[in-house]
Amino acid sequence: MKKHKRDVIISYGWSFPSLILIALMVVFPIFYTAYISLTNMNVYHWFDFAVVGLDNYFRALFVFDSGFLSALFATIVWTVVNMVLQLIIAFVLVSLLNIQKLKLRKIYKTLLMFPWAMPGYVSILLWKTGMFNTQFGLLNQWMKKLGYEAVRWLSNDISAFICCTVVNLWLALPFMIMIMDGAMQSIDRSYYESAILDGADWLKRTRYITIPAIAPIISPAVIITVFTTFKQFDVVYLLTQQAGAKTGSGFHTILTYTYENAFITNNYGYSSAISIIIFILLLVLSARYQMKEGDR
Amino acid sequence: MTKNRIKEGIRLTALNIFFIVWCFIALIPILYAASVSLSGQNGLLSSEFSFIPKDFTLDNYKEVVFGENILTWFKNTFFLAVVTVSLSLLIAVPAAYCFSRRRFPGRKGILKCLVLLNSFPAILSMFAIYRLLRPMGLINHRLGLILVYTGTMAVFSLWNTKGYFDTIPTEIEEAAKIDGASDIQSVLMIVLPLAKPSIITTALQVLIYVWNEYIYATTFMTGENKYTLAAGLYSLQATEMRGSWPVFAAASITVSIPVLIIFFICQKYMTSGLTAGGVKE
Numbered sequence: 001m002k003k004h005k006r007d008v009i010i011s012y013g014w015s016f017p018s019l020i021l022i023a024l025m026v027v028f029p030i031f032y033t034a035y036i037s038l039t040n041m042n043v044y045h046w047f048d049f050a051v052v053g054l055d056n057y058f059r060a061l062f063v064f065d066s067g068f069l070s071a072l073f074a075t076i077v078w079t080v081v082n083m084v085l086q087l088i089i090a091f092v093l094v095s096l097l098n099i100q101k102l103k104l105r106k107i108y109k110t111l112l113m114f115p116w117a118m119p120g121y122v123s124i125l126l127w128k129t130g131m132f133n134t135q136f137g138l139l140n141q142w143m144k145k146l147g148y149e150a151v152r153w154l155s156n157d158i159s160a161f162i163c164c165t166v167v168n169l170w171l172a173l174p175f176m177i178m179i180m181d182g183a184m185q186s187i188d189r190s191y192y193e194s195a196i197l198d199g200a201d202w203l204k205r206t207r208y209i210t211i212p213a214i215a216p217i218i219s220p221a222v223i224i225t226v227f228t229t230f231k232q233f234d235v236v237y238l239l240t241q242q243a244g245a246k247t248g249s250g251f252h253t254i255l256t257y258t259y260e261n262a263f264i265t266n267n268y269g270y271s272s273a274i275s276i277i278i279f280i281l282l283l284v285l286s287a288r289y290q291m292k293e294g295d296r
Numbered sequence: 297m298t299k300n301r302i303k304e305g306i307r308l309t310a311l312n313i314f315f316i317v318w319c320f321i322a323l324i325p326i327l328y329a330a331s332v333s334l335s336g337q338n339g340l341l342s343s344e345f346s347f348i349p350k351d352f353t354l355d356n357y358k359e360v361v362f363g364e365n366i367l368t369w370f371k372n373t374f375f376l377a378v379v380t381v382s383l384s385l386l387i388a389v390p391a392a393y394c395f396s397r398r399r400f401p402g403r404k405g406i407l408k409c410l411v412l413l414n415s416f417p418a419i420l421s422m423f424a425i426y427r428l429l430r431p432m433g434l435i436n437h438r439l440g441l442i443l444v445y446t447g448t449m450a451v452f453s454l455w456n457t458k459g460y461f462d463t464i465p466t467e468i469e470e471a472a473k474i475d476g477a478s479d480i481q482s483v484l485m486i487v488l489p490l491a492k493p494s495i496i497t498t499a500l501q502v503l504i505y506v507w508n509e510y511i512y513a514t515t516f517m518t519g520e521n522k523y524t525l526a527a528g529l530y531s532l533q534a535t536e537m538r539g540s541w542p543v544f545a546a547a548s549i550t551v552s553i554p555v556l557i558i559f560f561i562c563q564k565y566m567t568s569g570l571t572a573g574g575v576k577e
Contacts, residue, residue: 011400018391018454019406025447026413029421029428036424096315101308104315110560111319114326117559119508121526122548125533126329129541136541138328170322231417237511255419262423263515275420286415 030279037272049269056273068274071257078161078253079230082168086225089169090176095206097177098184109181116174124238127167128154132239152247160240160249168235172225179221183214223289231255231282254278333357333546356546366547368521369528376438376524377506380445384502385495387446388453393483395454396461397469410451418448419511426516435516441524444512449502456501460494461487500562504555525551 012019037056041049060068093112097105115123131137132153140150154160187210195205233255240249241256243264252260258278261271320327327347336351360366395403425444426435434440464487472482488495506524513527520531529551532544 007398008400011394011398011403014394015391017387018450021387021443021447022410022413022450022454025425025443026416026418026421026451029424030416032424032428033421036427093318096311099311101304102311102315104312108315108319112322113559113563114323114556117556118326118552119504119526119555121508121510122529122552123325125529126325126545126548129533129544130325130328130332133541136332138324170325227415233417233419233511255417259419259422259511268423268427271423278420279416282415282417283412286412 033272033275036268037276039269041268041272043266052269056270057277059270060273060277067252067257068254068277071252071254074161074251075230075253078165078232079226082165082172082229083222083226085165085169086172086176087222090173090180093173094177094180094184095210097181109177112177113174115170116178120171120234121238123171124167124235127163127170128239132163154240154247154249157249157251160247160251164235164239164251167239168229168232171235172229175221176225179218180214183217184210186217187213227282227286233259329545329548332542333549335542356540356542357550359543360547360550365520365523365528366525366550369523369525372438372522373507373524373526376441376445377503379442380449380506381499381502383442383446384449384453385499388450388457388498389488389491389495392454392457392461393487395458397466410455414451414455418444422512422515429516436518436522438522440516441512444516445502445506445509449505453498453502456498457491457494460491464490496562500558504558507551507555 038051038053039045039049040052040055059066096102097108129136131139134140134150134152137153139153143149143151151159153163191209191213192205195209200208230253232253236251236253236256237259240247240251241260254274255278258271258274261267261274331347331349333356334349334352334354336353336355394400395407429435429440429443434443468486468490469482472486473479477485508526509524510526510530513524514530517523517527520528523531529544529547532547
């Protein structure tokens with residue numbers, strides 16, 4: 001009995017530095033955010049803020065032109081569009097890469113990994129200046145050559161959304177390709193051989209062998225990617241919403257919207273309320289989809 | 297027979313052409329930046345574009361390497377990275393070991409909370425952290441950033457190393473104990489060397505995080521001499537109004553090279569370490 005108690009103390013003793021840091025830098029700020037969300041704290045009320053109850057939540061959820069709901073809707077559309085495109089493109093590329101007689105496969109794979117290896121924010125900034133910029137951007141140099149006017153790609157909602165999607169796909173595809181490639185190589189060749197003997201065409205083999213075989217293997221990675229896409233900040237922020245260099249697009253994901261309210265328009269109470277709403281949303285979603293990993 | 301061969305040959309050639317074109321298109325942003333970073337300023341104005349730099353020059357790189365700012369930023373980043381990585385490992389490894397090997401009340405609950413916390417984007421509590429650190433004088437101070445970075449990565453570090461410890465069979469330690477090794481001895485001499493891949497992955501992930509993090513670094517630090525490389529690069533970027541695109545391109549390439557090298561050397565470690573630690577049924 002006594003030894004047991006000592007054991008517990010030792011366990012917590014060794015874990016203490018890690019746990020206390022998490023408590024102070026991760027958990028406590030969340031509670032503090034929850035507290036701020038109940039106040040009217042902003043630039044004018046930095047010290048003399050008052051508790052206003054659930055007003056901020058009410059404004060976020062029931063006042064339609066507050067912007068939160070449209071940002072949430074845009075984020076959902078963004079996640080769906082990105083995931084569908086990512087899965088389809090990665091699947092096609094990986095199927096082609098796995099055609100048996102392709103000898104240069106390794107070189108292609110390495111080249112395709114490059115966007116993943118680059119620091120993300122550097123790539124995004126290079127896209128912003130190198131591709132989309134009106135003066136130096138390649139896209140506009142090509143437009144000029146074809147005799148069109150220069151286009152401000154990032155200045156309207158729809159084209160900004162498309163540009164962000166392209167960049168996000170560029171950044172995310174390598175990971176998806178790697179995961180799918182690993183999964184596809186784990187399929188036993190003999191399935192295909194007997195399917196071919198039975199006269200199944202490529203479409204049928206894909207439908208009845210490839211997809212069912214890789215689905216369970218890639219699903220954890222896909223779920224993780226859904227979450228990271230939903231929580232995307234860098235792409236949208238760096239391309240269109242940088243403090244002091246906004247391009248005029250109104251496309252926001254929920255995270256850039258929260259950042260904007262905290263650090264640009266300085267509505268701290270309101271921004272904190274959105275943070276808490278997003279946090280709860282993520283908690284519910286990850287309890288549903290990611291908790292299984294923790295059960296061990 | 298030969299007809300089939302020819303057909304197959306054509307198909308393979310088409311496939312190869314497809315991949316060459318696809319890879320080329322995918323690499324255009326990087327190739328373009330590389331080419332611009334090596335060309336003189338006037339090369340930009342001509343509308344004829346090519347991937348081979350015109351007026352080949354290393355001036356932009358000279359400006360990057362010998363410009364005083366970048367060296368300061370590099371020093372700042374280096375300092376932050378070393379402290380953050382060592383601190384992260386120092387606190388994560390013992391905790392991960394306890395959570396992997398020992399059974400104590402509260403263990404399961406804490407682990408579940410950690411999974412949930414992992415899904416919480418750090419940006420959401422940025423303002424709260426700002427407000428908490430400001431009265432302590434930690435805004436615009438390196439210590440503030442170190443605390444933020446170590447804290448943000450603490451959940452990941454703990455979880456990742458714990459996941460790997462789980463895959464090391466306990467029998468090895470038990471055998472060592474029978475041979476008379478103490479608890480700490482068996483951990484230091486047996487478990488840690490075996491856990492090297494996951495420790496390296498964790499360290500690299502933390503390192504790359506610090507190297508690439510710009511939003512805290514620009515929001516919490518003011519004054520260019522306190523910037524990290526990421527924050528500095530962010531402030532250098534060429535917009536429609538200001539900045540030099542060739543110098544920015546050169547700086548981007550310079551900052552990316554160490555990360556590229558780490559990535560391609562450690563690709564095996566990265567992927568195996570990550571999948572062993574994070575995703576498992």
